[in-house]
Amino acid sequence: MAVNCLSQILYKDLQQKSDEPVSQFLQPANSIAIELNATGHPLHPNEFNLHISRGLKSEFRDMSWPVCQLNVHNVFLHGKLNEELYLSQPQGFVDASHPTHDLGDLHFFLGIEAIPHSKGLLLSQSRYISDFLKKTGTVDCKPDKTPMATTQKQSAEGGAPMSDPTLYRSVVGALQYATLTLSDDSFAVNHASQFMHAPTEVNWQLVKRILRYLKSTCTSGLLLEHxxxxxxxxxxxxxxxxxxxxxxxxxxxxxxxxxxxxxxxxxxxxxxxxxxxxxxxxxxxxxxxxxxxxxxxxxxxxxxxxxxxxx
Structure with a gap:
């Protein structure tokens, strides 16, 4: 699990800045995954990735280490097999002449854009949000300054049921991913998620309010400062x-x-x-x-x- 979490990113330590090899950083990751599984930490694997991502990006930016991206080809087998299966090792697994694909400096990680900043590193989802607004047909909507009205009371009862509840669930599910770099809309998105089982037109108005708020904040992000x-x-x-x-x-x-x-x-x-x-x-x-x-x-x-x- 830990290898999968960290396989897409590699933090290189320049020899002139530190005498510790990179292996000293990568090796403990396996023990973390074992302890995590043993203790039954409630985090979803994707959330575990993002906790590591935000925390370690912050830590390594403070140390002025370059952050580079590495693509590792993985193969996963799902389901039960009743027959014996033999696999040959892929190129580069044991042959040093075929290294993994170095993607250079980090630009995208888990769909999040990493932008170098004079104060550190800016994590942005502007491209994801822009594409999402186009998909929902709200790219030309009027921006709103807040994601939710403080006086608005939402309830599971009242209001006409939505004719297409699948649309509601799809949009709200995508909104949850938009909270990875925008913490100020977490409350509103979580509130909208509470009506996924039977959304009403009133609940849909709340979702559209969040979309208008994203329109006004799509260029914002999370700054990790030195x-x-x-x-x-x-x-x-x-x-x-x-x-x-x-x-x-x-x-x-x-x-x-x-x-x-x-x-x-x-x-x-x-x-x-x-x-x-x-x-x-x-x-x-x-x-x-x-x-x-x-x-x-x-x-x-x-x-x-x-x-x-x-x-």
Missing amino acids: SSSRSLQAVSYADWAGDGFDRKSTRGFAIFLGPNLISWTSCKQHIVARSSTKAEYKALADASAELVWLESLFRELGYPLSSAPVL
Whole structure:
């Protein structure tokens, strides 16, 4: 799993800047994957990739290491086989004369554009968002300054059902990917995701509001700045009983590595909190678990934090 997560990117350490070989960085990745599977961390593999991507891009930009992209050809077999199967090794697997394809400096990773910046590295999804707006027919829509109205109350009940619920699910699913570099629309997208089972025309209006907001922010991105700080700080929040239908609270957190935002979330809590204190403590517990995991991740990669995480 770890090899698959890191196979598309290679961080080269220039010999004049460090005496540590690259293998010392790549080797611990396998042990991380084993521990991750053993502990049953709830992250989806794609989220695991992005946590590593944002965190390590921030760390290596601080060290002024060039970030290069490497294409590794993989073969996956799915399903059960009742017969014996023999495979020959692909070219380059054991033959040093056939190296893997070096794609040069990093430009795209998981559909995210990496743009060099005077302050560091800018992660942008402007191309993805532009193509998405064209696909949904909203490329010429009027931009909106906010992704959601604060006074608008959405509910699973009320409003005429959508004639094409598949369209709603498809658009909202694509919107979730747009939150990888735009954290400020996470709450609105998560809210829209709660009505995927039976969307109504009222819910669809919320989705169109998010699309108009993306229109105004499609050129924005996530800037990973150069910084000597190697400390984790987190902030969390809880909206007690914010959903008037099921009375569940919404929790969220944002985690920074130095000045750089590397992890965030906004979603409903699984339980109904009887008090605002319980909702806030649950949000703190979730943020603490994420901090502990990220601290362990950097330690096992050989880059421990300079101080204890702060929440």
